[in-house]
Each structure stands twice: as C-alpha cells, then as structure tokens.
Amino acid sequence: DVKVTQSSRYLVKRTGEKVFLECVQDMDHENMFWYRQDPGLGLRLIYFSYDVKMKEKGDIPEGYSVSREKKERFSLILESASTNQTSMYLCASSTTGGYDGYTFGSGTRLTVV
Amino acid sequence: KNQVEQSPQSLIILEGKNCTLQCNYTVSPFSNLRWYKQDTGRGPVSLTIMTFSENTKSNGRYTATLDADTKQSSLHITASQLSDSASYICVVSARTGGGNKLTFGTGTQLKVEL
Numbered sequence: 001d002v003k004v005t006q007s008s009r010y011l012v013k014r015t016g017e018k019v020f021l022e023c024v025q026d027m028d029h030e031n032m033f034w035y036r037q038d039p040g041l042g043l044r045l046i047y048f049s050y051d052v053k054m055k056e057k058g059d060i061p062e063g064y065s066v067s068r069e070k071k072e073r074f075s076l077i078l079e080s081a082s083t084n085q086t087s088m089y090l091c092a093s094s095t096t097g098g099y100d101g102y103t104f105g106s107g108t109r110l111t112v113v
Numbered sequence: 114k115n116q117v118e119q120s121p122q123s124l125i126i127l128e129g130k131n132c133t134l135q136c137n138y139t140v141s142p143f144s145n146l147r148w149y150k151q152d153t154g155r156g157p158v159s160l161t162i163m164t165f166s167e168n169t170k171s172n173g174r175y176t177a178t179l180d181a182d183t184k185q186s187s188l189h190i191t192a193s194q195l196s197d198s199a200s201y202i203c204v205v206s207a208r209t210g211g212g213n214k215l216t217f218g219t220g221t222q223l224k225v226e227l
Binding site: 004009040041042043044045090092101102103104105106107109 | 149
C-alpha cells in the first residue's frame with residue numbers, strides 16, 4: 001500500500017524553538033507539498049517541491065522553510081516557532097503535474113506554547 | 114481569484130439516511146474536481162475525481178456529480194453509516210503551465226448519529 005508518512009502525529013513545542021516536521025513518501029513521486037489546515041480556512045499551501053533540492057513558495061511561506069535533499073523526503077522547518085503556527089500540518093505528494101491526484105499523510109498536530 | 118465554496122458547513126443525520134453535500138467553484142482553467150474524506154485527526158483520502166467531460170462518478174455509497182456549465186458539484190451519500198462521520202472536502206484543480214494548482218473548499222462536517 002503506497003504511503004505518505006509523517007514522522008509525528010502530535011508535537012508540543014515552546015515559542016522560539018526550531019521545529020522540524022518530516023515527511024517521507026514511497027511512491028517515487030516528483031512533487032511534494034506542505035499544507036497547514038486551520039478551522040474555517042481549509043488547506044493552505046506553505047511550500048512545494050517538484051524535484052530534489054528544488055523548492056517553491058506557496059501561499060503562506062512566511063515563518064517556514066523547507067528542505068528536500070532526497071526525492072522521498074521533504075522537511076518543513078519552523079525556524080522560530082510562534083503560537084500562531086499552532087495548526088494541523090499535512091504533507092502530500094503527487095506525480096509530475098499532479099494529474100493523478102495527491103496522496104496525503106496523516107498529519108501532524110503541532111501545538112506551540 | 115479561484116474559490117471553492119461548500120455547503121452546508123455542518124450536517125447531522127441519522128444512520129441509514131441519505132444526504133447531499135454541495136460544492137460551487139470559480140476556478141479556471143478547470144482541470145478536475147475531487148472529493149476527499151477526512152476523518153478527525155487524519156489526512157484527506159480521495160473519494161472521487163471527475164474531469165470536465167464526466168458528470169457522474171460513484172465509489173460505493175458515494176456518488177459525485179459535476180455540472181461544468183454551472184460550476185457546481187455534489188456528493189451524495191446513500192444509506193449513511195456511523196463511519197461516514199467526517200469532513201468532506203471539495204478540491205478543484207486549475208491547469209497551469211507547471212501542472213495542476215489546487216483550490217480547497219473548507220469542508221462540510223458530517224455527523225451520523227444512531
């Protein structure tokens with residue numbers, strides 16, 4: 001069964017901490033994405049990557065960075081966590097163009113205190 | 114601006130009953146429309162996908178319709194079960210030079226009760 005795996009289901013971090021969210025896919029997909037999901041706002045795109053070492057800003061990149069050193073792994077980094085980054089974070093992957101759809105991970109619920 | 118609006122925002126029905134969720138969109142150029150089911154605390158899982166030329170697609174007790182002229186879609190759930198309790202998200206893709214760009218609705222929260 002193909003899969004997108006996020007390393008943590010729940011995380012609690014303190015304000016100012018550096019936070020790493022990890023995502024691994026086993027489908028050999030070219031594209032990988034990071035979204036955050038907040039009540040009433042739907043999913044919003046933070047960053048995406050269409051190839052190793054390539055990255056593109058999404059709609060809300062401020063306060064975040066990403067790393068893609070290997071095709072199967074896409075990391076989201078919060079350089080200095082803030083309380084307004086408390087959210088559900090979803091990783092997704094797709095083939096080039098995304099025409100076959102996106103496969104989502106189970107999500108990481110991050111709480112910044 | 115591309116937008117996807119879903120209604121109702123939330124819905125409570127009794128087990129065994131049918132229900133219909135709505136999705137209106139203003140996305141162009143249209144590529145495809147998907148319905149996702151998202152259980153609480155989990156990632157979204159694809160239920161159906163429809164392209165411009167398709168107007169009905171079924172997946173078990175789930176049937177999605179698409180009217181590309183009016184830019185409306187619906188998701189009909191037949192003989193609801195407790196496990197259908199979830200958020201249902203409509204996602205519309207716009208075809209761009211670099212691939213598909215997704216616009217997400219905010220979802221309909223469905224609760225099925227005994």
